[in-house]
Amino acid sequence: MSSFVRDARRLVIKIGSSLLTDEGRGLDRAAIAGWVAQIAQLRQQHKEIVLVSSGAVAEGMKRLRLQERPKALHMLQAAAAVGQMGLAQVWESCFAEHHIRTAQILLTHEDLAARTRYLNARSTLRTLLQLGVVPIINENDTVATDEIRVGDNDTLGALVTNLIEADGLIILTDQPGLFTADPRRDPTAQLVENAQAGDPHLEEMAGGVGSSVGRGGMLTKVTAAKRAARSGAHTAIVSGHEARVLERLAQGEPIGTQLTAATQTLTAKKQWLADHLQIKGQLTLDAGAVRALTRDGKSLLPIGVIAVSGHFERGELVRCLDEQGREIARGLINYDAADTARILKQPSEAIEAALGYIDEEELIHRDNLVLLG
Numbered sequence: 001m002s003s004f005v006r007d008a009r010r011l012v013i014k015i016g017s018s019l020l021t022d023e024g025r026g027l028d029r030a031a032i033a034g035w036v037a038q039i040a041q042l043r044q045q046h047k048e049i050v051l052v053s054s055g056a057v058a059e060g061m062k063r064l065r066l067q068e069r070p071k072a073l074h075m076l077q078a079a080a081a082v083g084q085m086g087l088a089q090v091w092e093s094c095f096a097e098h099h100i101r102t103a104q105i106l107l108t109h110e111d112l113a114a115r116t117r118y119l120n121a122r123s124t125l126r127t128l129l130q131l132g133v134v135p136i137i138n139e140n141d142t143v144a145t146d147e148i149r150v151g152d153n154d155t156l157g158a159l160v161t162n163l164i165e166a167d168g169l170i171i172l173t174d175q176p177g178l179f180t181a182d183p184r185r186d187p188t189a190q191l192v193e194n195a196q197a198g199d200p201h202l203e204e205m206a207g208g209v210g211s212s213v214g215r216g217g218m219l220t221k222v223t224a225a226k227r228a229a230r231s232g233a234h235t236a237i238v239s240g241h242e243a244r245v246l247e248r249l250a251q252g253e254p255i256g257t258q259l260t261a262a263t264q265t266l267t268a269k270k271q272w273l274a275d276h277l278q279i280k281g282q283l284t285l286d287a288g289a290v291r292a293l294t295r296d297g298k299s300l301l302p303i304g305v306i307a308v309s310g311h312f313e314r315g316e317l318v319r320c321l322d323e324q325g326r327e328i329a330r331g332l333i334n335y336d337a338a339d340t341a342r343i344l345k346q347p348s349e350a351i352e353a354a355l356g357y358i359d360e361e362e363l364i365h366r367d368n369l370v371l372l373g
Helices: 029-044 056-063 073-096 110-111 117-128 153-164 200-208 219-230 243-249 270-275 288-296 335-342 348-355
Strands: 010-015 048-053 102-107 136-141 168-173 195-196 236-239 257-260 277-286 303-309 315-320 327-332 369-371
Touching: 010 029, 010 136, 029 048, 048 110, 048 117, 048 153, 056 335, 073 102, 073 136, 073 303, 102 117, 110 117, 110 136, 117 136, 117 153, 136 348, 153 168, 153 219, 153 243, 153 270, 153 315, 168 219, 168 243, 195 200, 195 303, 200 219, 219 236, 270 327, 277 288, 288 327, 288 369, 303 335
Parallel strands: 010 048, 010 168, 048 136, 102 136, 168 236, 195 257, 277 315
Antiparallel strands: 236 257, 277 303, 315 327, 327 369
């Protein structure tokens, strides 16, 4: 299969910390200038580019002379704040050599979880692209806590891909792509050149090996491809050490691992439900409820729920599991955790008697529910 990049009009490109910082030794301006030159070539082909850039914490560590990545949150935030200055300066100066304007956007999970802020972020990014600007996005590590952290820039790249409905996601890493096993441990490991995003075997192959500089490993890249595929975007996982890698992808050369999206895509709202909200609780469904959701496209009624856990309020996101513990859906629930526990296994007509009021007959309406799998 030739590279999808050739035909794509809107791309998200994510570059990892180990590439940007020469394995943690500080920002590698020569390497960044090389990628900028290639991005300039893509733009001459009328492609819109959004860049997700790691490297702020690593650059901050260098400037603060820290030998190891800090474990304390306040030290991580300080390193990110210091490093972000250098990161933005290098990107802007390199793009300026090609007469391309840039914009810095720092996001947290909370920005993407709140529907209004999500729509505002999408509008801002689309406007910047219309103006011919290259948005450079990073997680806002200076204010992020564990509760609002996206977690890694592979995930952030996928969420941005969904957000702007990009055609594809390119993840530049320090590995040639996804292998059937860890090539550093297994000499028989083979490069996976083509596969379908979301194939569960890919996660088994990816393991959990990451670098000491960034937070992501190959597993986060495979998961990112699965997320990106929900909006119909394909993903390429390729080595940033490959010469002219972006130009060659745009010429149709099949480099690295290319993970294709299935033809069916989620609506923008359901992408938001599936990936941008934090899960607050979970429901276990009986076999009848699972069939009603997955086969018949029905809403979730309380009679089909056999267990509830977590602390959630009305309107928050919960996951729906079958009796074997497999996640089959996520949705916005119409009752809080305490009231849900009081009406589970009950028919809808019994809700008012059990609670003294009724808001909705459904626990989760099908319009606010997204199937997974």
